[in-house]
Amino acid sequence: MLADLLLIAMNGLVWGMAVFLVASGLTLIFGILHILNFSHGGFVMIGAYLAFTLMNMLAGSVGIVAFILIAFACAAAVGLMGFVVDRVVFERLKRVDDSYSLIATYAVLLLCEGFVKTAWGPNFQSVYPPSGLEGAVFLGNLFMPSYALFVIGAGVIVFLVLDFWLHRTPSGKIMKSVAVDPWMASLLGINVNAIFTVAVVGGFVLAGLAGGLLAPNQSLSPMMGGVYIIQAFGVIIVGGIGNVRGAFIAAILLGLIDAFGTVYVPQFPGIFFYVAVAVIILFRPQGLLSGIH
Amino acid sequence: MTDLLEARDICFAYPSVRVLKDVSMTVRANECHVIIGPNGAGKTTLFKVLSGETLPQSGTVRYSGEDVTRLDAWKRVHRGIGRTFQVARLFSEQTVLNNVILALECRENIKGTSLGRWWRLNPARELVDEAMSRLAEYGLDRRAQDSAKNLSHGDKKRLELLLTLSLHPKLIMLDEPTAGMAPDDRRAVVAMVNRLREEEGLTLLLTEHDMEVVFGLATRLTVLSQGKVIASGEPEEVRRDPVVHEIYFGKGRHHA
Numbered sequence: 326m327l328a329d330l331l332l333i334a335m336n337g338l339v340w341g342m343a344v345f346l347v348a349s350g351l352t353l354i355f356g357i358l359h360i361l362n363f364s365h366g367g368f369v370m371i372g373a374y375l376a377f378t379l380m381n382m383l384a385g386s387v388g389i390v391a392f393i394l395i396a397f398a399c400a401a402a403v404g405l406m407g408f409v410v411d412r413v414v415f416e417r418l419k420r421v422d423d424s425y426s427l428i429a430t431y432a433v434l435l436l437c438e439g440f441v442k443t444a445w446g447p448n449f450q451s452v453y454p455p456s457g458l459e460g461a462v463f464l465g466n467l468f469m470p471s472y473a474l475f476v477i478g479a480g481v482i483v484f485l486v487l488d489f490w491l492h493r494t495p496s497g498k499i500m501k502s503v504a505v506d507p508w509m510a511s512l513l514g515i516n517v518n519a520i521f522t523v524a525v526v527g528g529f530v531l532a533g534l535a536g537g538l539l540a541p542n543q544s545l546s547p548m549m550g551g552v553y554i555i556q557a558f559g560v561i562i563v564g565g566i567g568n569v570r571g572a573f574i575a576a577i578l579l580g581l582i583d584a585f586g587t588v589y590v591p592q593f594p595g596i597f598f599y600v601a602v603a604v605i606i607l608f609r610p611q612g613l614l615s616g617i618h
Numbered sequence: 619m620t621d622l623l624e625a626r627d628i629c630f631a632y633p634s635v636r637v638l639k640d641v642s643m644t645v646r647a648n649e650c651h652v653i654i655g656p657n658g659a660g661k662t663t664l665f666k667v668l669s670g671e672t673l674p675q676s677g678t679v680r681y682s683g684e685d686v687t688r689l690d691a692w693k694r695v696h697r698g699i700g701r702t703f704q705v706a707r708l709f710s711e712q713t714v715l716n717n718v719i720l721a722l723e724c725r726e727n728i729k730g731t732s733l734g735r736w737w738r739l740n741p742a743r744e745l746v747d748e749a750m751s752r753l754a755e756y757g758l759d760r761r762a763q764d765s766a767k768n769l770s771h772g773d774k775k776r777l778e779l780l781l782t783l784s785l786h787p788k789l790i791m792l793d794e795p796t797a798g799m800a801p802d803d804r805r806a807v808v809a810m811v812n813r814l815r816e817e818e819g820l821t822l823l824l825t826e827h828d829m830e831v832v833f834g835l836a837t838r839l840t841v842l843s844q845g846k847v848i849a850s851g852e853p854e855e856v857r858r859d860p861v862v863h864e865i866y867f868g869k870g871r872h873h874a
Contacts, residue, residue: 495723495738502709502720508671509707513724514695514785 328466333584339473341580342480343539348557348564348572349483350531356567357504357524360418363430365532366554367437368406372399372536373545374445377452380540389475392455396537400530407529411522419521434550441547454541472541479538483531484573491569500524504567559602565612574613621680622647622789622821623668623699628677630663637663638674639845645789650815650822650835655842661825662704664842665793668823669701670694681789696728700787704794706774710767714758714777717766718749721784728785756780772803783814789821790814796831808834833857 351365379395380387387395414433418426453459454472461470491497503510503520511517543549560579564571579598586597606612623645630638637660645651653661666672668679670691679687686694709717722745726733733742753759756776761769769777775795782790795811796804812835814820826832832839832853839856841849849859856862 493739495720495741498712498716498720499723502712505709505711506707508691509709511690511692512669512695512701512707513721513781514692514728515724516690516692518690 337584399537403533
């Protein structure tokens with residue numbers, strides 16, 4: 326019984342950390358630029374497809390280290406795309422109404438989907454976990470796929486690095502200052518536009534990294550960008566938009582709720598995520614935590 | 619004395635109202651230049667144009683001989699222009715100490731020293747020590763670990779001034795530095811501004827409503843009314859100007 330509960334909880338955690346990996350870049354960009362980047366899921370998808378291609382090039386012999394290096398390469402490539410998107414799109418969105426940002430970034434998402442269809446075709450593709458992570462391990466009497474544990478570890482590490490950076494380092498504090506009051510920051514001599522660009526590229530790097538790390542988690546299709554973005558939106562809304570700590574907590578919470586809901590009410594798989602999001606924002610419309618943290 | 623900041627023929631209009639009409643004025647090095655004028659005269663808008671917050675529709679702003687009309691605000695800060703606001707602007711969720719450390723890091727960054735490098739993992743020890751001693755000078759050291767939003771109005775203004783001065787500006791623009799202050803605090807501000815000018819060689823540009831403060835520190839006055847400069851010169855000269863007298867002092871109001 327206890328083992329069952331633990332297994333369900335672990336499944337919830339895996340789901341939560343996977344969504345957190347996606348949501349972290351989304352919430353970072355919103356926290357600093359106040360732009361809700363609809364295309365984020367599209368770039369996670371591109372990261373995943375890039376990982377798929379790179380792993381196929383290594384033809385089946387991908388170890389854990391190579392897998393992580395590939396994820397970093399995807400992060401770098403998507404970060405570069407982020408730089409272009411910042412120059413071409415985001416730069417123009419700073420002084421206009423929010424509705425324009427939604428439309429513009431949604432258009433970028435469509436471009437991502439079109440790009441993926443053109444480059445990789447409309448069919449489903451799948452990526453196998455790297456050798457070393459394809460098996461499973463016993464934790465006590467819990468039988469967990471090693472790749473699932475890897476995703477949990479990756480989510481926690483990304484959270485810790487982001488949290489340490491935002492709260493402890495001078496550059497993180499400058500980032501937060503710009504988020505809170507860009508005009509005041511510029512009066513301290515901070516080049517606010519450069520900081521905005523760093524934030525966008527950082528958010529895209531996180532998208533590419535999430536795509537690379539999560540590629541073996543599911544079948545890849547040109548529609549996966551849209552699926553990711555909905556779940557990531559749920560997580561960052563519940564966490565408090567722009568708040569990395571909030572997103573981390575919300576991802577765990579919603580993951581657990583969804584996992585237990587699906588087990589105990591199997592007629593409605595996956596619905597508990599949406600119910601929980603609706604109920605939580607009914608009582609805390611600002612999210613669990615607010616402000617950038 | 620040399621001209622440090624010069625505004626020439628500045629025009630600025632919102633869609634429905636012209637706020638600044640051909641405003642020209644000069645701030646000379648090491649003077650304390652005070653802009654006075656009724657509410658709505660355009661003082662704050664002029665400040666915005668001079669500090670780079672808004673672009674004027676026409677006219678030029680020159681600083682140390684360089685045309686800075688279209689220069690980003692942060693670049694003007696790098697060239698030595700600092701400013702404060704009517705309502706103190708701080709990073710209010712941060713501690714008082716962190717506010718000062720951030721300003722000191724920005725100063726080091728402007729100077730290009732290794733202490734301000736963005737890849738540092740921790741604030742440099744010497745900057746933390748310097749921040750504490752600066753706070754002590756301003757009587758704020760006991761509040762160092764408090765959140766900046768919990769400071770009193772006067773302390774917030776003091777902290778804001780400390781942040782701006784941390785960047786070692788040559789010219790500092792203060793928008794109503796004594797607004798909402800008790801008389802004792804106002805006198806303290808006058809004493810401090812005079813000390814900054816006389817001992818540290820700073821140039822100051824202020825807007826101010828309180829006439830006791832104005833005549834306590836101004837070395838030159840410019841009077842704005844309805845977006846136009848109606849007089850400029852030595853304080854006593856301006857005080858005797860018949861036009862100024864009529865629209866400004868003539869109504870028997872001591873605090874316009």
